[in-house]
Amino acid sequence: MLSVTIHEAGYNKNNLYVRDVQFEVNQGEIVGLTGSNGAGKSTAIKTILGVMGEFKGEVTYPDGYKISYIPEEPILYEHLTLWEHLEFAAASHHMPESAWKENAYRLLETFQLRNVTNQLPIHFSKGMKQKTLIVLGAMVKPDIYIIDEPFIGLDPIATKNLISLLVSERNDGAAILMSTHVLDSAEKLCDRFILMAQGTVITQGDMKTITSYANKPEGTSLLDCFYEILESSHD
């Protein structure tokens, strides 16, 4: 469904940091993009979104598919209320109110934002802003989710609700690519993992593949596997 080939990409010609990245995210699948600070995850995500200055490669997905991007740093309009943000997101996907309103109400309820729809999200707390972005992304029922660090700033209840939302969206057939450092949540949630370091993919696959790549016994946590892989890649 989403097919990504990055031969090279970066912020400018002199810093083509991300290279030789190839992966797919299929329908009904959650793929976790992981790696240390500066590994190139956000650069890879921005490349997929088509906003990187320099890019050689190919990103494809079926025509007409809806994509939602949920960024790490909430991007919100200063003068729009929460409800106006929802209307704007729907309008940008040419969706009539009947196609999104019910879903939006359900999401606002889940993420405890129902009582603040007339307020300006720019003045919300960090977590409330993050939840606003999640509601905006999910209300249009996208075919593909691209999510950068969704768990940072969320309280435990919101984290649990986000996990349930993503599982339900996956079960409904969405393809979900999610970058995260929160490996315990990633391990529970993701069907496959892509481990990046220094701008490229070190290994990718399901838990079994990652465990065997790390030379660890079955049942080893994702964190311990990645620690082992990254440590030995320095040798």
Ligand SMILES: Nc1ncnc2c1ncn2[C@@H]1O[C@H](COP(=O)(O)OP(=O)(O)OP(=O)(O)O)[C@@H](O)[C@H]1O
């Ligand atoms: N706005 C920018 N302009 C120029 N270079 C950047 C910019 N943002 C990141 N970089 C560089 O791109 C490289 C990869 O960074 P990137 O943000 O993709 O890593 P990341 O894996 O998302 O890290 P983190 O986990 O810390 O968010 C780093 O060397 C970084 O210095």
